Amino acid sequence: MTDHQPDDNNSEGLDESRRDFLKHSSLLTAMALTPSTVLKAASSQWDERLAGAFEKISLSLEVNGTKHSLAIEPRVTLLDLLREQLALTGTKKGCDYGQCGACTVHVDGRRVLACMSLAVMQEGRKVTTIEGLAGGDTLHPMQEAFVKHDGLQCGYCTPGQIMSAVACIREGHANSAEEIQEYMSGNLCRCGAYPNIVAAIMEVKKEGKKL
Amino acid sequence: MEKAFIKKVQIGDAMDRVDARLKVSGAARYAAEYTLKSVVYGVLVTSTIAKGSIKEMDTRAAEKAPGVLAIINHKNAPKVPGHQAGTDNEGSRVYGQEFRLFYDNKIYHNDQPIALAIASTPEQAEHAASLIKVHYAQEKHQTNSKANTSNAITPARGKDYSRGTAYAFKNAPVNLELEYGTPIQVHNPMEPHATTAVWEGATKVTVYNKTQATKLSQQEIMKAFDLKEENVQAISPFVGGAFGSSSRVWPQEMAAIMGAKVTGKPVKVALKRDQVFNMVGYRPRSIQKIGIGATAEGILTGITHEAFTSTSQYEQFTERIVDPTKTLYNCPNLNTAYKLIPLDMSTPCWTRGPGETSGSFALESAMDELAYALNIDPLALRLKNYAPSDPEKNLPWSSNYLKECYQMGADRFGWNKRTPTPGSMRKDEWQVGMGMAAGIYKSERDAASAIATVLANGSVVVQSAVADVGPGSATIFTQIAADVLAMDVKQVTFEWGNSKLPKAPGQFGSHTTASVGSAIYEVCTLLKKKLQELAITMPNSELARAQQNDLVVEEGTVGLKNKQIQLSYADILKSHALPQVQVSTESKGGGPEQEKYSGKSFCANFVEVRVHSLTGEVRVNRVVSAVDCGRVVNKKTATSQVYGSITWGIGIALMEEAKLDHRYGRHLNNDLAEYHVPTCADVPPIEVLFVDKPDPVIDPMGAKGIGEIPLVGFSAAIANAVYHATGKRIRELPITPDKLL
Ligand code: FES
Ligand code: FES
Numbered sequence: 021m022t023d024h025q026p027d028d029n030n031s032e033g034l035d036e037s038r039r040d041f042l043k044h045s046s047l048l049t050a051m052a053l054t055p056s057t058v059l060k061a062a063s064s065q066w067d068e069r070l071a072g073a074f075e076k077i078s079l080s081l082e083v084n085g086t087k088h089s090l091a092i093e094p095r096v097t098l099l100d101l102l103r104e105q106l107a108l109t110g111t112k113k114g115c116d117y118g119q120c121g122a123c124t125v126h127v128d129g130r131r132v133l134a135c136m137s138l139a140v141m142q143e144g145r146k147v148t149t150i151e152g153l154a155g156g157d158t159l160h161p162m163q164e165a166f167v168k169h170d171g172l173q174c175g176y177c178t179p180g181q182i183m184s185a186v187a188c189i190r191e192g193h194a195n196s197a198e199e200i201q202e203y204m205s206g207n208l209c210r211c212g213a214y215p216n217i218v219a220a221i222m223e224v225k226k227e228g229k230k231l
Numbered sequence: 232m233e234k235a236f237i238k239k240v241q242i243g244d245a246m247d248r249v250d251a252r253l254k255v256s257g258a259a260r261y262a263a264e265y266t267l268k269s270v271v272y273g274v275l276v277t278s279t280i281a282k283g284s285i286k287e288m289d290t291r292a293a294e295k296a297p298g299v300l301a302i303i304n305h306k307n308a309p310k311v312p313g314h315q316a317g318t319d320n321e322g323s324r325v326y327g328q329e330f331r332l333f334y335d336n337k338i339y340h341n342d343q344p345i346a347l348a349i350a351s352t353p354e355q356a357e358h359a360a361s362l363i364k365v366h367y368a369q370e371k372h373q374t375n376s377k378a379n380t381s382n383a384i385t386p387a388r389g390k391d392y393s394r395g396t397a398y399a400f401k402n403a404p405v406n407l408e409l410e411y412g413t414p415i416q417v418h419n420p421m422e423p424h425a426t427t428a429v430w431e432g433a434t435k436v437t438v439y440n441k442t443q444a445t446k447l448s449q450q451e452i453m454k455a456f457d458l459k460e461e462n463v464q465a466i467s468p469f470v471g472g473a474f475g476s477s478s479r480v481w482p483q484e485m486a487a488i489m490g491a492k493v494t495g496k497p498v499k500v501a502l503k504r505d506q507v508f509n510m511v512g513y514r515p516r517s518i519q520k521i522g523i524g525a526t527a528e529g530i531l532t533g534i535t536h537e538a539f540t541s542t543s544q545y546e547q548f549t550e551r552i553v554d555p556t557k558t559l560y561n562c563p564n565l566n567t568a569y570k571l572i573p574l575d576m577s578t579p580c581w582t583r584g585p586g587e588t589s590g591s592f593a594l595e596s597a598m599d600e601l602a603y604a605l606n607i608d609p610l611a612l613r614l615k616n617y618a619p620s621d622p623e624k625n626l627p628w629s630s631n632y633l634k635e636c637y638q639m640g641a642d643r644f645g646w647n648k649r650t651p652t653p654g655s656m657r658k659d660e661w662q663v664g665m666g667m668a669a670g671i672y673k674s675e676r677d678a679a680s681a682i683a684t685v686l687a688n689g690s691v692v693v694q695s696a697v698a699d700v701g702p703g704s705a706t707i708f709t710q711i712a713a714d715v716l717a718m719d720v721k722q723v724t725f726e727w728g729n730s731k732l733p734k735a736p737g738q739f740g741s742h743t744t745a746s747v748g749s750a751i752y753e754v755c756t757l758l759k760k761k762l763q764e765l766a767i768t769m770p771n772s773e774l775a776r777a778q779q780n781d782l783v784v785e786e787g788t789v790g791l792k793n794k795q796i797q798l799s800y801a802d803i804l805k806s807h808a809l810p811q812v813q814v815s816t817e818s819k820g821g822g823p824e825q826e827k828y829s830g831k832s833f834c835a836n837f838v839e840v841r842v843h844s845l846t847g848e849v850r851v852n853r854v855v856s857a858v859d860c861g862r863v864v865n866k867k868t869a870t871s872q873v874y875g876s877i878t879w880g881i882g883i884a885l886m887e888e889a890k891l892d893h894r895y896g897r898h899l900n901n902d903l904a905e906y907h908v909p910t911c912a913d914v915p916p917i918e919v920l921f922v923d924k925p926d927p928v929i930d931p932m933g934a935k936g937i938g939e940i941p942l943v944g945f946s947a948a949i950a951n952a953v954y955h956a957t958g959k960r961i962r963e964l965p966i967t968p969d970k971l972l
Contacts, residue, residue: 095354104353109264110257112471114421115504119903122421150257163255167247170867173875174701175254176421176471182255198912205910208903210421210472211701212878213871214914 081142083108084152092139099123099134102149110150110179114208121207124180124187125149131187150179153186161229162186165220173211181207185221186231194225242714242932243923245867248706249725250469250699259469262441263425263501270427271300272353273490273500274360275482276346277510278338281372281896282575285336285345285365292362293348298355300494302363304346308333309492311485313455322454324479325578326387327546332485338367339544340577341374341897342509344482349490349498372575374896376516376541383539383570386547392557392567394622399533399564403524405604406533411521411593412963413946414888415541416514417507417901418582419908422471424511425501428487435462436491440484442467443477444737445696449730451480452488468728470700474879475581477700478739481511508889508901512580515540517552519593523600529607531562531616538590542571543578550579550586551673555943556594558831559671561618575896581739583879584939587672588946592883592964595668595947600960608651609951610641613669621829629828629928630935632859633669636835639920640667640857644837653958661841663852664956670943674830674861674926674935675742678820680733681750683712683758684813689787689801690722693755697727697735697747701875702938703868704743708751710865711932715755718787718800733815741832741936744864749930750818757814759784766798769806774798828928832940833859836880840952847968849885849953854917856945861926861935873919873941880945882909886965 076091083106092101099116102108102125111134114122118136125134126148154160162182165171172178184207188194193203200221201214209217224231253259278285290302314331323329332344346363350356373379385391400406426440436458442448448465452458470477483500490498502510522535536556542548553567582588602609617634620627641647649665650656656663682694693712699705705725713720726732735747763782766774766789773796774782774789783792790797804812839852856873863869886907890899900906925933946964953971954960961970 093352093354100353103264107266108257109260109266112261112422113263113501114423115903117504117902117904119504120421150255154256159252159255166255167251170248170251170871172248172251172254173703173871174421174470174472175250175259176261178254179257201912201914205912208421208908208910209878210419210474210908211871212875212909212914214878214909214911215874215917216871217911 077140079140079143081144082146084149085155094138094140096139097135098137098139098142098147101139102134108149108151112176112179114177121184122177122180124183124207126183126187131184150182153182161224161227162220162231165224169216169220169223171213171216171220173213177207177209181209181217185217188221189225189231194221197222242710242864243862244710244865246706246710246720246865248703248868249709250705261422261469261471262427262439262467263499265427265439267427267429267497270497270499271349271351271494272356273347273349273486273498274356275344275486275500275502275506276348276360276363277506278341278343278345280338280367280369281341281374283338283367283369285338286368287366288346289364290346293359296355296359296362298351299348299359300351301349301490302346302359303333303349303489303493305333305336309489311455312457325546325548330482330545330578332482333489340509340575341895342506343577344486344510347486347490347500349494372896374574374576374891375893376518376539376572376574379572379574380518380539383572386549386569386571388547389549389569391569392553393565395564396533397566398522398535400522400524400535403532404527405601406522406524407597407600407604408520408522409597409600410962411519411596413517413589413592414964415516416582416883416887417889417906418474418476418512419507419903419906420472420474420476423502423504423507424477424481424483425499426484426487427497427499428491429497430491434458436488437464437466438484438488439466441470441473441477443470443473443698443700443739445698445728445730446734447478447737448480448484452484455485456488463730465730466728467698470698473700474583475585475739476512478581478737504903505901508898509577512578512582513889514582514589515542515548515579517589519590521593521597523597525601525605527605529605529612529615531560533564534562535566536594537568539570539572541574541576541579543576544573546578547571548579550581552586552590555587555591555671557623558618558621559594559669560616561622562616584672584942587939587943588883591670591944592946592950595944596950596962599666599947599951599954610637610646610667613637624829626827626829629830630861630924630926631831631833632922632924633833633835635922636833636857636859639922640835640837640855643918643920644855646837653955656956658841660844662844662956663839663841664952664954665837665839666948666951666955667835667837668944668948668951670834670836670940670945672741672832672936672940672943674745674832674929676745676749676820676825676929677736677742678818679735679746679750680815680817681747681754682733682813682815683754684811685758685762685800685804686811687801687804689799690724691716691718692724692726693751694726694732695735695747695750696730696732697743698738699727700738702743702872703865704738704747706868707744707864708748711748711751712755715752716759717785722787741938741940744932744934745930745936746820748864748932748934750816752931753818754814754816757816758812761812761814762800762803763789765803765807765812769803825928830926830929830935832935832937834940834943836941836945836948838948838952840949840956842953842956842971847971849966851881851915851949853915855920856917856941857920858937858941859922860937860940861924861929862933863921863923864932864934869921869937870919872937874917876939876941877917877945878909878914880942880949881913884946884949884964884966888965
């Protein structure tokens with residue numbers, strides 16, 4: 021029989037001192053601006069919560085054409101910002117580690133894994149998610165093609181596949197089935213819709229519309 | 232009278248999915264995506280040992296962390312009446328004691344959930360979870376199946392099987408004794424398991440969960456929390472893949488329900504990718520021995536199949552691993568044995584083709600090995616041993632087009648171009664090989680209910696609690712309803728994925744179309760009759776003197792055969808001043824007529840691979856899959872189902888393996904970078920051929936199952952092709968380059 025203890029004591033220690041530092045420095049800055057009741061609270065059990073509020077960073081970005089000015093914690097990923105704070109749940113979380121492509125969005129027109137990017141890094145950028153791809157009530161040609169070719173089953177990987185598919189054509193990597201397969205391999209589909217996804221992309225590419 | 236019919240849908244049409252628009256536009260909401268007011272977040276903390284107990288859990292720092300509402304563990308968790316009641320082997324689907332979340336301090340497996348941190352934001356909950364410190368009293372664990380076969384047990388719910396003489400293969404003129412193995416496979420649906428739970432008062436709970444069976448979820452939650460049926464609702468219209476892994480209530484559901492109880496707020500619990508590896512089921516490792524014997528002409532005289540699979544220490548999970556062996560071939564002497572190896576792991580769970588997939592790898596590899604030993608073509612050997620009736624049940628098949636599958640598949644594939652000698656088909660630095668295998672899978676029908684309602688505007692709503700985790704069931708049920716009611720499919724709405732709707736079995740075991748489809752067929756037939764009656768009894772009806780038989784129902788109308796009179800459904804309701812007409816039905820399952828037959832789906836898969844002679848890399852060049860699944864209800868979604876099975880088969884054959892470090896009893900590759908699933912570039916052109924002949928027995932549509940059959944035998948077809956390419960027989964999956972060099 022042995023004792024087992026998680027070995028992350030050190031990192032926790034670092035984490036705590038980081039918090040303390042932020043707590044103190046932000047409290048110093050805040051001192052001049054803050055009524056005395058808040059300062060009193062700061063010395064009690066409230067200080068963690070107060071520190072939390074001061075840790076927020078302001079962020080302006082555009083999502084699907086709408087400008088947002090937000091105050092968010094720096095640890096929030098772009099994916100969680102979209103899903104949990106902006107209620108844009110079309111962008112999916114399949115792994116949270118940059119391994120599945122379910123969270124693919126466009127940032128300034130290029131495909132990006134939203135789970136691998138902190139929201140605060142998107143200052144001033146334009147983010148497009150599946151909800152904003154078509155821009156209106158009609159479907160984007162890629163969405164139409166996915167419906168027609170049955171490029172989906174459960175639908176969970178689908179938004180990421182479609183965002184990647186559009187980017188794949190824009191990048192000029194959709195010149196053959198083999199090339200599409202290679203450049204779409206960052207988007208996993210456990211249901212196995214791959215042949216239909218490739219067919220959908222081939223068709224949109226052939227139509228030659230500007231995407 | 233409205234006459235804007237776009238197109239009358241027929242069963243069999245390749246209609247687009249009814250929910251495709253929602254899915255491609257991001258509007259379909261999955262279990263963790265219901266934006267409920269004041270929802271809070273729960274993160275599960277999991278054990279870091281495989282066996283022992285919790286000595287102490289220090290939650291003080293976590294409790295003080297920002298935004299934290301509660302830390303729940305075995306010390307303070309709300310009591311769950313069903314857990315207190317103990318083991319129920321009468322009512323449980325798996326024999327043994329189900330895992331009881333936060334019940335006591337015992338650790339049964341690594342990554343066992345031991346605490347839930349609930350906070351206002353996901354980041355706060357995550358941080359709080361990281362602050363919980365646990366001290367364990369560790370005990371020696373066992374996670375290695377191979378090292379523990381001597382501790383195997385005979386499952387309480389399993390019987391050995393024998394017909395003719397046991398071990399007869401030993402006396403056959405040509406016989407082989409072979410051992411095969413398959414690793415742990417993890418379902419890994421793209422959507423990790425998640426639940427959002429909300430209590431209304433102390434007696435009513437709603438869960439938005441990831442389930443293949445809303446009714447089973449409801450029943451299991453009712454039982455656990457001792458609640459009334461009308462007070463438990465499971466809502467699950469969209470499920471991001473499941474493959475068997477969402478056929479039980481799991482810790483994330485229990486945690487969300489407990490968390491919501493403690494905090495009085497809706498609680499969302501989503502598993503992280505690494506947490507799905509040892510908490511929500513997996514395909515168990517198998518170790519299998521096959522003895523196979525035949526005459527010199529290739530007539531089978533004896534097969535023995537002995538299998539072991541792993542299970543947990545608290546439940547006996549059994550699967551149908553020896554079932555294909557009992558029925559696929561006409562072998563007079565056959566015996567099977569099946570044992571379980573209890574390990575310090577979570578309980579496995581049904582996984583696409585549960586049992587059949589692993590079992591058929593052994594059987595169909597052995598058939599190939601026998602073909603070489605006999606110097607007979609592998610396809611010819613199978614044809615020689617075709618079973619004209621079910622050799623296990625001694626019953627005629629409800630329908631069997633396996634020979635057609637062989638024929639169609641071989642023709643399309645060009646099987647006759649194959650030169651039999653292994654290694655004889657090189658191309659540049661690649662060795663090319665062709666392999667094939669057959670498959671068999673049960674085809675059954677279960678009881679199911681449905682309601683159909685025609686509304687004042689003439690449109691129809693059909694309802695069932697059934698889930699649609701991706702096969703396209705909602706689409707084909709819309710088609711069946713539109714077909715029976717002879718109306719435009721756009722006028723039919725199908726509602727599904729909610730336990731308050733009419734009872735449906737779980738969406739597993741490839742019996743959804745047959746079971747729920749029959750209920751929908753029946754209820755729409757009843758509704759049609761009702762509309763005919765109403766048409767006749769309409770005040771001043773022009774049809775008053777007509778008989779039911781004179782009436783035709785077409786294009787959403789009831790009228791005379793000569794089309795001189797056609798009354799729309801809307802007009803019929805209007806003249807009776809009815810706001811709606813509703814009928815319901817409870818469709819029976821199998822019944823005495825069906826018991827006179829054996830219902831199975833069949834397939835034959837043909838595969839060409841290339842193996843790089845220097846690196847041992849295996850690539851699949853092309854696949855032809857010929858399937859007898861009865862009548863195809865929707866060609867488009869059915870084809871997708873076959874693509875799915877083939878993709879799974881490629882994963883199982885070539886890459887998927889959950890590896891454990893037995894020193895710690897922990898998974899080594901529990902993420903999607905290290906646990907390899909097939910990517911777009913791994914899946915070659917697949918030709919799908921359907922026999923598409925209706926089964927006359929199982930259900931009124933003539934459909935059999937499609938979701939699993941193409942996977943049965945498929946991994947063997949690849950292994951057989953690899954042998955043909957290289958002369959190397961790989962009996963332990965996956966076939967990775969190291970095994971070929
Ligand atoms: S969720 Fe971002 S790559 Fe998987
Ligand atoms: S459609 Fe289900 S994962 Fe791709």
